[in-house]
Amino acid sequence: MYGYMKKLLRVNLTAGTITEEFPDEETLKLYLGGCGLATKYLFDEVKAGIDPLGPENKLIFMTGPMTGTSAPSTGRYSVVAKSPLTGLWGHANSGGYWGRDFKRAGFDGVIFEGISETPVFLVLDEGKARLMDASHLWGKNTSETTKLIRQELGGKFNVATIGIGGENLVKYAAIINDADEPHWGRAAGRCGLGAVMGSKKLKAIAVRGTAKIEVADNEKYREEAKLRFDWVNQSLLKMSLEVFGTATMLDMVNVKGGFPTRNFQTGVFKGADNINGTAINDNILVDQKPCFACPIHCGRISEIKEGTYQSKGEGPEYESLCSLGSMCDIDNLEAITFAHFLCNEYGLDTISAGATIAFSMECFEKKILTLKETENIEIKFGDSDVLIKMVHLIAKREGIGNLLAEGSKKMSEKLGHGSEAFAMHVKGLELPAYDSRAAKITGLGFATANRGGDHMTSFIEGPTFLSMPFLIVDAELSDELEASKEDTKILMDYENAFGVFDSIGGCKFMGMVLTGEDWAKMIETLMGYEFSESDFRILGERIFNLQRLYNIREGLTRANDTLPKRLLEEPLPEGPAKGHIVDLEPLLDSYYEYRGWDIDGKPTSATLERLNLDWVKI
Ligand code: SF4
Known part of the structure; x- marks a missing residue:
């Protein structure tokens, strides 16, 4: 092999x-x-x-x-x-x-x-x-x-x-x-x-180490890989990601009214200009970094040269600008960047950390968390110093940080008083920086992702919020405010394709520029056995279903494929998606049908057999 x-x-x-x-x-x-x-x-x-x-x-x-x-x-x-x-x-x-x-x-x-x-x-x-x-x-x-x-x-x-x-x-x-x-x-x-x-x-x-990876046809693989490397190198993707990093998304999402702000109370962030890609470039950027073998340098190295937040490190990425920024109603770029650096140093997921802090800010605003529980810290939206303080307390599990360290799901279960409605997670994983009320199909993607409220499983926010075709799936989505039955199949195709990226060791941004056929060709030349585009898609489907089966074995049912009540019942108050909520159930019905799952979201025996998963007994 x-x-x-x-x-x-x-x-x-x-x-x-x-x-x-x-x-x-x-x-x-x-x-x-x-x-x-x-x-x-x-x-x-x-x-x-x-x-x-x-x-x-x-x-x-x-x-x-x-x-x-x-x-x-x-x-x-x-x-x-x-x-x-x-x-x-x-x-x-x-x-x-x-x-x-x-x-x-x-x-x-x-x-x-x-x-x-x-x-x-x-x-x-x-x-x-x-x-x-x-x-x-x-x-x-x-x-x-x-x-x-x-x-x-x-x-x-x-x-x-x-x-x-x-x-x-x-x-x-x-x-x-x-x-x-x-x-x-x-x-x-x-x-x-x-x-x-x-x-x-x-x-x-x-x-x-210096060990070499054996390739079935070395020369041909080098040619195939170089050809695709050059395509990526000349792509629009490179131009935007290299210049602005992943922050390139910020204005595009905000303009559609889907940039989560104040714990998803709105999708329009007034302070966007202070934290977007241009603001980063003008104020703190010192270098752009690639990952291995990548022509795109989307990584940011930033430095805050003076003041309270003086520091240097990697980031901030788009997700952190939202979770540690707009979600907490903070547009102080230096504070957000410093909080991001701290998360890297302490080893914390910036999405979950920021979203849990934003959740605690709303709990404090609604008096569900009081000064007694917070030990006199006013956990208020918009307060940069509190943001930094909370990151320290979470990592050390000190004071109120001990409760926040459990994540927003467990926190809301403990606090009660209706806080479950605005604890912004799916299956316990805090949601990423996209409000599904402004792009409905993303809601289905977050509800069905096997690891919880996750944007990387289907990457569907790319074609919706960016309005750019992703070549990895040859199909066009409907208008983002109207998710159709066909869109649920397209979502499934994205989930399947990107599961292969996670299994070969590839970056999903390449799905914008390269097709399934491109990847199938490279896999075939690398590995030395026949591997078609259809094999590529079936492989992804098999892996996705096995993850699902693991979760079913842990007790997961259709009831877990859902979104926070805020997205299902509370209309967006402003912006182009004003008045919109996500109507999830009909989307789930057609998605399950395309997946070959029963009404409760369990793969049928025919599906298991088709995917060589009929050995699984649950
Ligand atoms: S591999 Fe992906 S994440 Fe890394 S620099 Fe390239 S595009 Fe960015």
Whole structure:
């Protein structure tokens, strides 16, 4: 099998043992690698109902067969485990260089089991693996941990690590890779997998190596990859993302009235000009960074040169500008950027952290949270100092931060008083920076994403809010305020296609420029067996359904495929989508039908058979 290093590690942290194995050819063909293969392991090896932070959960890091090859933007890796935030299938994905370096160290993935008695970190060095003591690293932030490990080991090690957020089991703790210069950090952010890492007392994974990835037809693969790299390099995508970073989205979403503001109380943010791509470029930007093998430099390096928030680091991205900005009604770019840097240092998901803070601000406004509970902190919308203070308290689980560290779902369950209606999450995962009332089909995407309220599963906000065709799915959506039955099939096609990206190690932005046929061709040339565009789409569908089956085994039903009451019942008060809500149920009906699921959202036996999933018994 080409594209693989043919070595998967199994590290039992309770026993301190490390063994090697590799799946058979049939399993690889059915699940490929990355998120797909990791999900298969999780499904097979982790029983329903276990504690996500207990020894029975497994934490699986997996690269894809394209990770580290010359195809455009293929430096990514996935992490899969049962999520402590949602209690369901959890997945996080990250770019940068760590995925490539992991593979060059000679491995495709690693499965962590059990819990170590004392803090440890794993070292993968030129095909060899060893666990080392991390007691001296416990309590350190991500960039410092990275520096210290590099000093201790010498040489060019790349590190993926948790900060104190993960150590303190913050339910939305992230794993940060490339956390130090020259790349400054990328995050496997969502679903709280940093907390799973913390629960296992696993501080970091350091990797180094020079191993080569075997390709079935090297010369042809180089040609195929170069051709597509050049297309991406000449694309409109590159022009906008490189100049403005992901913040390029901000004005486009705001102008459509879908930029979540004041915890989704409105979709129009008056302070947009103070925090958009132009504001970043004019005030704080010092460099633009690519991930491995990517012609697009969408990463931002920013510096606040003086004042209270003096600092330098990676970001801020579009999502943070919303969650730590407009969601909290803050248009102070320096404060948002500093809060973003803090999240990277503590290892927190900026989306969930910001959304939970915004939720607490609304609870305070509505007197559901009082000064007694907050220990005299006035958690008010628009207060930059409070935003920063809350990030510190969450990461340290101090004071009211201990409650916020549980995420908005658990918080609302504890606080009650109707707060569930405006706790802006799906299945426990806080929603991203798009108000579905201004682009209805995104609501279906957030409701059906297997990891919860997530924008990266279908990436449907791209073609809707950007009004740009994505070549990965050859179909046009209806007007964003009118989702049609056909749109639900298009959404499904996006979900399936992007599931393959997570399994090969690719960046989903490439879905705007390259087609399914492009990816199928590159996969075929890399791996040396016939692989058509139809294989590409079926593979994605199989992986999506297996994730769904994992969740069903955990008790998920149609009732969980929903949105916060605010989006279903509270019309937007202003902007082009004024008066709109999301009418979700009819969309769910037709989506289930296209998926081949029954009325409760469970795959039928015919669907399971068609997808080679008929071995699953639930
Ligand atoms: S488009 Fe941006 S996120 Fe994607 S690989 Fe390139 S630099 Fe990384």
